[in-house]
Amino acid sequence: MTEKTPTEHPDELLPWYVNATLDEADRKRVARHLEQCARCRAEIAFLSRLREQIRESSRDVPPPGELGLRRLMRDVEGLEAARKARPRRAWHVPVLAAAASVVLVVAVLVPYTLQRDAAVDMRLLGDEAVQEAGVLLQVEFVPAASEAEIRALLLEVGAVIVNGPSAAGVYRLRLEGVGGDDAAAVTRALERLRSRPDVVRHVARE
Amino acid sequence: MLARIARGDKAALETLYHECHARVHAFVLKRVGDPVLAAEILNDVMLTVWRQADRFAGRSRALTWILGIAHNKVLDALRRRGRDAALETLDEERYAREAGEGENTEGDAAAALAALDDAALLRTCLEGLSEAQRVVVHLAFFEDLGYAEIAEIAHCPVGTVKTRMHHARKALKRCLERASLSR
Numbered sequence: 001m002t003e004k005t006p007t008e009h010p011d012e013l014l015p016w017y018v019n020a021t022l023d024e025a026d027r028k029r030v031a032r033h034l035e036q037c038a039r040c041r042a043e044i045a046f047l048s049r050l051r052e053q054i055r056e057s058s059r060d061v062p063p064p065g066e067l068g069l070r071r072l073m074r075d076v077e078g079l080e081a082a083r084k085a086r087p088r089r090a091w092h093v094p095v096l097a098a099a100a101s102v103v104l105v106v107a108v109l110v111p112y113t114l115q116r117d118a119a120v121d122m123r124l125l126g127d128e129a130v131q132e133a134g135v136l137l138q139v140e141f142v143p144a145a146s147e148a149e150i151r152a153l154l155l156e157v158g159a160v161i162v163n164g165p166s167a168a169g170v171y172r173l174r175l176e177g178v179g180g181d182d183a184a185a186v187t188r189a190l191e192r193l194r195s196r197p198d199v200v201r202h203v204a205r206e
Numbered sequence: 207m208l209a210r211i212a213r214g215d216k217a218a219l220e221t222l223y224h225e226c227h228a229r230v231h232a233f234v235l236k237r238v239g240d241p242v243l244a245a246e247i248l249n250d251v252m253l254t255v256w257r258q259a260d261r262f263a264g265r266s267r268a269l270t271w272i273l274g275i276a277h278n279k280v281l282d283a284l285r286r287r288g289r290d291a292a293l294e295t296l297d298e299e300r301y302a303r304e305a306g307e308g309e310n311t312e313g314d315a316a317a318a319l320a321a322l323d324d325a326a327l328l329r330t331c332l333e334g335l336s337e338a339q340r341v342v343v344h345l346a347f348f349e350d351l352g353y354a355e356i357a358e359i360a361h362c363p364v365g366t367v368k369t370r371m372h373h374a375r376k377a378l379k380r381c382l383e384r385a386s387l388s389r
Contacts, residue, residue: 012368015375021352042316049322050378051347054332057325063231064245069223072252076216079253134361158258160282177258177275185261 009033009040018047135175135186136162136206137193143169145199153199157189172206208268212260219256226269227252229349230276236344237280237337247283251276266358273349273359277341284337321382331381339374342367 010030016022017030034041064071137159141150154160154173164171178185186205193203207225210218230251235244254275262271322328332340338360345356353371357364 012372015346015371016353019346019350019352021350021355042319046319046322046379047347047375049319050328053322053325053328054343054347057329061235061241061244063228064248065227068227068231068245068248069220072223072249073216073220075249075253076219076256079257156257158254158261160278174278175261176254176278177261177271179261179263179265182261182263185258 009037011040011043014040014043015047018044018051135178135180135182137173137175137190137203138170138206139173139193139203140170140201142197142199142201149196149199153193153196157192159189159193208255208259208262208271211256212262219252222255222268223252226272229269230272232348233273233344234276234280236348237340238283239333243283247276247279250279254279266355270351270355270358273345274361277359277361317386318379318382321386324385327382327385328378331378331385334381335374335377336370338362339370339377342370343374343378346371 010017010026010033013022013026013030017027020027022030030040034044158176158178159173160176162172162174175186175189178189190203190205193200207218207222211222227248231244231248234247234251235241238244238247251272255272262268332343335343341360342356345351345359346353351359353364353367357367360367
């Protein structure tokens, strides 16, 4: 490594030098630079003190602790009880009908209605960010479905609304915690959404 | 641990809660600023972990995955409160412009360093950062996470994490310097 000139300060690496997460090559590069650069040593002093103060101040408010755990376990029990109490419905017939219509309607409707939204996403986020944002679905709710029904269903499948409605009433959902290659989880979520034709009119993966 | 939770093991959920709830709570609280709302979101995050542990693909650390869920929940909460994160992202250009106004001299940096000892002032300056910048600063300095892991949690490219940190440092220094000079 040649001696650094003032224009080659490894400035953007300094925060991660301070929290000791740089790989060995970068760590050594920064350490060598610091030996000969007073400006970067001053910056390291600033960042180190900043880190200390942030860690100190973040202890001001105690976390919920055991009270929070009791609440969590109570809610988990509630979820379990609700799941067991839910009547098993013969949902295959409406699902098959809905699925058949989804293929047709989504193919025709969604590319048209979400063209504008998709263009917005491309501009704001770029391809990489969109892919990293998780699995996205496009959904159209039944107009008569209540907010409570929609909310309960989205909570159940772990989906959040990230965009919409479009002019035609299509929403974009994100499946939380699901990787793009987890086809089984996506299929489960789609099946569950399609099993509620009283709430979801159409749904498809983007 | 998450595999056990995915199989419905409540004891594993309790263990995970004990291991990570303080960190998730601190991450959320720093961003929403309200302890009651932070506790609500923490509970919501842990319920999501309980329901969706089978979706953890194991490509990252469990904590990274959980903080990613917390990040999304916070964005949703802020959106409900009217602080649209997408708009804040757009606002980054404005923050970047402000941060770029005037480079620090060594003397200024020394003033900023001295001002760091004032916890209330630092809190005020941190609150002046954009939401996206606060995420990066917290995860880097409270959680000691590398930039790649922060990018994964915040769902953005690594370059964006570095840029946000760069602008956050400048903005913090400017805020601290101004305050120390006006005293």
